[in-house]
Amino acid sequence: MEFExxxxxxxxxxxxxxxxxxxxxxxxxxxxxxxxATPSYTSSQTSHSxxxxxxxxxxxxxxxxxxxxxxxxxxxxxxxxxxxxxFTLRRICxxxxxxxxxxxxxxxxxxxxxxxxRRRRKLTPLVFKxxxxxxxxxxxxxxxxxxxxxxxxxxxxxxxxxxxNRDIIFKDEEGTGVDHVMTRRCKEKLNTLAIxxxxxxxxxxxxxxxxxxxxxxxxxxxxxxxxxxxxxITTSDRDRSxxxxxxxxxxxxxxxxxxxxxxxxxHCSVKSDSSHTPHDSGCFTKDSTALTAxxxxxxxxxxxxxxxxxxxxxxxxxxxxxxxxFMDRSLEESQEFVQMTTEGGAVLTVxxxxxxxxxxxxxxxxxxxxxxxxxxxDQVFVHDESGVLRPQRVVxxxxxxxxxxxxxxxxxxxxxxxxxxxxxxxxxxxxxxxxWTYAPMRLWAMLKSYIPSTSTAQMQNGVHWYGRTxxxxxxxxxxxxxxx
Numbered sequence: 264m265e266f267e268x269x270x271x272x273x274x275x276x277x278x279x280x281x282x283x284x285x286x287x288x289x290x291x292x293x294x295x296x297x298x299x300a301t302p303s304y305t306s307s308q309t310s311h312s313x314x315x316x317x318x319x320x321x322x323x324x325x326x327x328x329x330x331x332x333x334x335x336x337x338x339x340x341x342x343x344x345x346x347x348x349x350f351t352l353r354r355i356c357x358x359x360x361x362x363x364x365x366x367x368x369x370x371x372x373x374x375x376x377x378x379x380x381r382r383r384r385k386l387t388p389l390v391f392k393x394x395x396x397x398x399x400x401x402x403x404x405x406x407x408x409x410x411x412x413x414x415x416x417x418x419x420x421x422x423x424x425x426x427x428n429r430d431i432i433f434k435d436e437e438g439t440g441v442d443h444v445m446t447r448r449c450k451e452k453l454n455t456l457a458i459x460x461x462x463x464x465x466x467x468x469x470x471x472x473x474x475x476x477x478x479x480x481x482x483x484x485x486x487x488x489x490x491x492x493x494x495x496i497t498t499s500d501r502d503r504s505x506x507x508x509x510x511x512x513x514x515x516x517x518x519x520x521x522x523x524x525x526x527x528x529x530h531c532s533v534k535s536d537s538s539h540t541p542h543d544s545g546c547f548t549k550d551s552t553a554l555t556a557x558x559x560x561x562x563x564x565x566x567x568x569x570x571x572x573x574x575x576x577x578x579x580x581x582x583x584x585x586x587x588x589f590m591d592r593s594l595e596e597s598q599e600f601v602q603m604t605t606e607g608g609a610v611l612t613v614x615x616x617x618x619x620x621x622x623x624x625x626x627x628x629x630x631x632x633x634x635x636x637x638x639x640x641d642q643v644f645v646h647d648e649s650g651v652l653r654p655q656r657v658v659x660x661x662x663x664x665x666x667x668x669x670x671x672x673x674x675x676x677x678x679x680x681x682x683x684x685x686x687x688x689x690x691x692x693x694x695x696x697x698x699w700t701y702a703p704m705r706l707w708a709m710l711k712s713y714i715p716s717t718s719t720a721q722m723q724n725g726v727h728w729y730g731r732t733x734x735x736x737x738x739x740x741x742x743x744x745x746x747x
Contacts, residue, residue, distance in 0.1 A: 390523065391523050394522040394523070406532040408661050409485040409487060423475060424445060424446070428457060430458070430468055431471060433471050449491060452517045452518050453494060464498065468499040470499045471496055474491065494531050495529070520533075547669055549668060553678060554646075575652070576675055581652060588729075598666075598668055600668075601614070603660050604657070611680060616633055618685065619686070621643050645682050646679050670687070
């Protein structure tokens with residue numbers, strides 16, 4: 264590689280044949296880059312040029328690929344001023360190069376993506392009278408309904424555990440040690456919270472003012488304190504300005520219900536140790552009934568693919584819709600259900616994650632909510648004797664344990680069970696999204712209707728393969744706030 268170096272004449276002329284200065288004389292020469300990499304020096308150079316540091320010489324040898332700014336200038340004609348400018352420029356270039364290397368090193372490495380440092384999530388204190396989750400304590404979405412008080416002579420009392428964690432201060436005003444008594448789950452969450460408190464406020468410990476209690480001491484007959492599932496807590500310094508954050512730490516520790524109940528303490532509770540894990544899909548009990556197009560009322564176990572049962576269309580009108588498959592079916596497995604009773608006497612029993620159609624009186628529209636989010640006073644749609652769907656108020660909610668469940672899917676994606684309108688879907692709190700995801704199965708059912716077949720479809724046991732596939736990918740595609 265070669266190039267022709269052009270430098271303006273110091274005499275001001277544009278004549279390339281000017282011989283009044285050495286610059287013009289050198290402009291007509293061609294130089295190879297390799298010959299310019301390392302300049303040669305003669306004894307005729309001044310003492311100033313002899314003071315070249317070894318670092319400059321090493322720089323030339325190491326970075327021989329850099330263009331030499333003094334290429335083409337003969338050593339004999341170099342002046343002390345030009346040599347000094349040359350080495351000054353060289354040092355500046357070297358400093359800039361070293362600085363750029365440091366800046367690149369600082370800029371490399373993982374950023375906010377995978378492998379990067381995680382930002383600590385900012386915790387927001389609870390405000391006075393706020394509870395998390397935003398529902399009643401004794402619902403399946405929170406700590407669950409009361410299972411009855413545990414007395415000292417009860418067999419369940421032996422299952423309660425004694426918490427003697429030294430990082431926790433137990434008030435124990437009775438002097439009997441009852442504040443140490445609690446369920447295993449409550450003990451685990453409380454010990455986790457104790458660590459969080461010490462990390463949040465060094466030198467401060469968690470303080471328990473109330474845990475398991477004798478039935479005669481509290482006014483609320485359904486209090487979870489009677490079962491050892493609830494605790495009232497403060498900080499050891501009793502600084503009330505910390506209680507809002509203490510409540511938030513209790514939520515993060517895993518308590519199923521946290522309530523900033525009074526200015527004096529935080530109330531926390533947990534689910535029962537014997538509570539069953541909610542089923543991953545939505546189902547009805549096997550003895551629930553549906554009205555068929557022939558007027559016959561069949562139980563869930565007697566329903567078959569192809570039966571037309573009472574459903575609700577998009578306009579909210581009663582319509583008979585064909586069952587195209589069973590999303591889940593198990594007649595032997597035990598499961599915890601939500602049992603809701605309306606003021607008209609209709610009783611619907613479904614799994615907690617099932618979607619129920621309710622009437623939102625404030626917004627004057629219907630919406631779907633999870634069964635364990637339904638509260639007393641909410642209105643559900645009931646198919647009455649006149650054949651019309653009317654909203655009825657829910658007057659009783661409770662958790663029940665039953666064996667056997669069935670989940671039929673209709674073309675409309677809805678079904679009226681025990682006269683109460685409900686969705687066929689569960690787990691995701693969007694009826695439209697769930698209905699859209701099953702569009703391929705509706706299309707397949709339509710295609711099969713044109714194919715004559717004499718074989719009888721065998722009822723599957725367990726979750727349908729298509730539903731199992733959707734459950735497997737829902738955590739990656741559906742936001743957490745949309746899932747049960």
